[in-house]
Amino acid sequence: MHNPEKPPVPPHLVLLIGILAVSMASIFIRFAQREAPSLLIAAYRLTLATLFILPVALTRYRHELARLTRRDVLWMTLSGVFLAVHFVAWITSLEYTTVASSVVLVSLSPVFVAIAAPVFLRESITPRVLLGIVIALAGSVIVGLSDACSWPPLRCTLEGGGRLPVVGNLLALIGAIMVAGYFMIGRRVRGRFSLPVYITFVYGSAALVCLLIVAGSGISLLGYHPQTYLWMTLVAIFPQLIGHSSFNWALRYLPTAVVTVTTLGEPIGSTILAYAILKEVPTWIKLLGGGLILTGIAIVSQERGE
Template sequence: MNGSVVALVVAVLAVSSSAPLIAFAAAPALAIAFWRNFLATVALTPVTYGPRRSEIRGAARRVVLFAVLAGVALAAHFATWMPSVQLGSVATATALVATQPVWQGLIAMAQGRRPSAAGWAGIVLSVAGAAWATGADIGVSGEAVLADILALLGGVFAAVYTALGERARVSLSTTTYTWICYGVCAALLLIVCLASGIDLAGYDTRTWAAILALVAGAQLLGHSMFNYALQHTSATTVSVLILLEVPGAALLAWLWLGQTPRAAALPGLCLLLVGVAVVILGATRSTRPVVDPALTD
């Protein structure tokens, strides 16, 4: 087994653990989002601000602005997707946020780059699958439907984050760009938590363990392994493999949390994933990436 395969296996396992850990942690979703971004920023600071200080100081203001705006979009992503995991099911929330490439394609269309026939087919399949899954949740509870809407918004904000990040990474290294994004994201989430009166401490040991596992796994390890794999594997292959997070998270939630995926939603979720895969494969002729591995849930 070569290094790229090992990296991809580790990365998929790391990001698959994200949603189950969020559901497991006995803390408000926004507080978890703050801590995972703040601690990740702290961990990245010694390898970014010191060795790469000249890169930060020499970067054009426009590029830094794009990185900051990407951090704002990242905060919006976490503020919508992470509550959806706690309000609904892990399987549905993870699948709906995986629609990011679909929204990415629509953003590209708004910028004058029309999707291919395969891209359009994938968008239609994804929308139909999302509608099926959300419709199945209407009969469950209003809270489940709200979770679906938040997860979809999380996918939209992830696409916005990627579009902005593409502009910033023209001249910023991945490490510096990620450090800026996580830092801005953490600062915004801190303000929201303090303004909303959300407790940022006083959690039990298992919750802190879950938060630290999120930082080490999905936030740092998954990101690093995906970027390593990109040096040896096509972006399209990596993008499709990222979709394995959905069944991986569902399996972990079933074995660990006892969350059995709702049977009525499964056909819709499968249709959604097929659509997203078609969108990714249809984008192979485009120079614009449809997934940013720096954004791992």
């Protein structure tokens, strides 16, 4: 059920802004990766996003922060751990595979949520959801093989174009699984808190995890070109704060299924930007696989009311 209250601006316009914002993520990350390690980009993305939202939570939601229980903090911290691993895996995947493959594969998270739902959320899988899962997974196999194999004849190799596309695709899939865990925890916890309080704890704990990984890896936080810091700041502002906040805002006025299916425009937007800016041209078989993945996700999301 969506809120009948009249929105101050058209929700679909806000969704469009959100899609454009998150579609920029892979492009900004690619530019930052020219100098900065992927672990550092993930750490800066989450740390800056937390610092931007923290003053709002501390000044406007102090009464809510005072009511937090240890159980609440543990759940949100666990959610942040999943989110941290998601960003580390997905951002690193962009070093090895194409933007199109990475963003399409990481968008499989609703499918993994559907697979895990019977165990963790006690939700059954309907025949329609099962069909969507099979279609999406078939598409992911096609995308994975398209980066490692040529046809005809069928010749497969781990390396391609100076990269390791199979490794990149696997990292993107790990990112999808991790963000599925993040969503499932959010489903249990998010409704009890306002958005600023929830994302402050989740982003903050995710940032802490990434910073610890960066420290353990011996990666320096300083000493990079100012333009690199600009790209990392843009990643925090546009995809993280504007993009995700737009989707959460739209949920107040539109059915959840509409918002979720609309966000499938991110892989399309990212692929178009990668073609225009990075000159990455997707092959016809990759487009076929990506189309199957998006179709499967749409079926799963609409059936489950994601």
